[in-house]
Amino acid sequence: MAQQATKHKEAAEKVPTGRRNLVDIVGSQLRLDIANGLLKPGEKLPSESGLTEKFGVSRTVIREAIASMRADGLLEARHGIGVFVGTLKSQPLQGLLDTDPGRVSSIIEMLELRAAVETEAAGLAAVRRSPAQEQMIIERVEEFGRALADGLATSQPDFRFHLAIADATNNPRFRDFLELTGQQMIPRSTLQQGGREAPADYLAQIHREHQSIADAICERNEDGARQAMRLHLKGSQQRYRSLIRKAFSADVI
Numbered sequence: 001m002a003q004q005a006t007k008h009k010e011a012a013e014k015v016p017t018g019r020r021n022l023v024d025i026v027g028s029q030l031r032l033d034i035a036n037g038l039l040k041p042g043e044k045l046p047s048e049s050g051l052t053e054k055f056g057v058s059r060t061v062i063r064e065a066i067a068s069m070r071a072d073g074l075l076e077a078r079h080g081i082g083v084f085v086g087t088l089k090s091q092p093l094q095g096l097l098d099t100d101p102g103r104v105s106s107i108i109e110m111l112e113l114r115a116a117v118e119t120e121a122a123g124l125a126a127v128r129r130s131p132a133q134e135q136m137i138i139e140r141v142e143e144f145g146r147a148l149a150d151g152l153a154t155s156q157p158d159f160r161f162h163l164a165i166a167d168a169t170n171n172p173r174f175r176d177f178l179e180l181t182g183q184q185m186i187p188r189s190t191l192q193q194g195g196r197e198a199p200a201d202y203l204a205q206i207h208r209e210h211q212s213i214a215d216a217i218c219e220r221n222e223d224g225a226r227q228a229m230r231l232h233l234k235g236s237q238q239r240y241r242s243l244i245r246k247a248f249s250a251d252v253i
Helices: 002-014 019-035 048-055 059-071 091-097 104-128 131-150 155-168 172-185 187-191 200-218 222-245
Strands: 075-078 082-085
Touching: 019 048, 019 059, 019 172, 048 059, 059 075, 104 155, 104 172, 104 200, 104 222, 131 155, 131 200, 155 172, 155 200, 200 222
Parallel strands: none
Antiparallel strands: 075 082
């Protein structure tokens, strides 16, 4: 739990200043906890003071975040008792979260959904991104490149790159979507077995595609950013379709 609290505080610290942004990040983290089962239907939330300590924000921010989630039916207040996780609206998310790593068609389905969402996110990021958000996208590309050069796992840097683009839309729903799908949105993370990483040439191609997306966003090229993201995710679909044809060859991830 201490580790989880630290992660929440780190996430809050990364958000641009301003109460609205803090409300969004607290709500996003609570939604993610519900989706991941850390907060279960019917479970009572920590006290208001406990939440302010966990997230390192004011009581006003906590109240606004809870009010937003109550409006969505994710939380319910019981007078004189406290606030509880709702039991009705958290369940439909389960289908979105279920990706079967043993069924490549399931992974392709997720990639198709991502293409619909993230293509638009890239276009919006190109138009709306701030200088700080642009720098974060660049840093995430470089982080992936360092991991590739050092022979380290790249799934986490890959995920953080896509989160940086979602943040640059300045629409918190894009980040919500990626966080709900979680690390499984990077298909090779579900297909890796025994700690194996994907082949270097495969990862180098992904790195080049990330760079093309970042370049278009930095240049405020809205159409170019959409096209680069579309090519990236369509290419991923094709790579995983080839897995079907090769019947899960041990040499391809």
